[in-house]
Amino acid sequence: MKRKGRLFMRILMLPVVLGFGVAGILSSCGGGGSNSGSEGQDTVKVASGPTIADSMTNPGIGPVKHVELGNLDGVMAKKGQGIFESKCATCHKFESKYVGPQLGGVTKRRMPEWIMNQMLNPAEMIKEDPMSKALFAKYLVPMTFQNITQDDARAILEYFRQNDAK
Numbered sequence: 412m413k414r415k416g417r418l419f420m421r422i423l424m425l426p427v428v429l430g431f432g433v434a435g436i437l438s439s440c441g442g443g444g445s446n447s448g449s450e451g452q453d454t455v456k457v458a459s460g461p462t463i464a465d466s467m468t469n470p471g472i473g474p475v476k477h478v479e480l481g482n483l484d485g486v487m488a489k490k491g492q493g494i495f496e497s498k499c500a501t502c503h504k505f506e507s508k509y510v511g512p513q514l515g516g517v518t519k520r521r522m523p524e525w526i527m528n529q530m531l532n533p534a535e536m537i538k539e540d541p542m543s544k545a546l547f548a549k550y551l552v553p554m555t556f557q558n559i560t561q562d563d564a565r566a567i568l569e570y571f572r573q574n575d576a577k
């Protein structure tokens with residue numbers, strides 16, 4: 412009688428044990444590995460638009476059609492640093508993401524024209540440019556125009572180039 416009782420209990424427990432097992436497997440599949448790899452580097456992939464592979468051929472949308480890059484201009488970079496620190500550092504860092512994407516390495520993953528258009532025309536960029544749009548979808552904060560001139564944007568770009576050359 413005692414033996415049968417224990418067996419009965421085991422049969423009762425079986426679905427419970429199985430249930431936990433399945434839940435365990437499900438939870439170890441979900442989420443888990445999603446943050447692995449290139450954390451902070453926004454290798455944006457869009458269903459119908461430029462991916463990281465062709466992001467260096469997308470100049471973006473805005474006033475800047477062509478930028479001529481020469482040797483690094485330290486004076487210009489210094490000016491760019493000043494503007495960056497007063498107008499952009501509230502939302503951006505170089506070593507990690509913040510309110511907006513991490514900007515270290517940005518000149519290696521975006522065309523100079525695209526970078527300047529993002530600074531000068533962010534509202535249209537996040538509406539129309541597939542890469543900028545995808546960033547907005549991820550960060551959920553719209554980058555706002557900081558009242559900078561095209562020369563200011565060029566100086567900030569030089570500061571980014573200097574940072575990426577280190």
Ligand code: HEC
Pocket residue numbers: 453495498499500501502503510511512513514517521526529530533537543546547548550551552553554555557559567
């Ligand atoms: C209010 C916060 C905010 C400010 C201020 C801001 N940004 Fe942004 N920035 C963002 C966000 C958020 C994104 C991602 C796109 C979006 O959501 O609009 C972004 C995207 C960018 C990108 C694209 C990064 C990439 O990985 O491709 C660059 C470049 C950039 N910002 C530069 C600047 C510069 C330069 C300034 C200063 C003139 C500036 N930002 C000011 C929030 C900001």
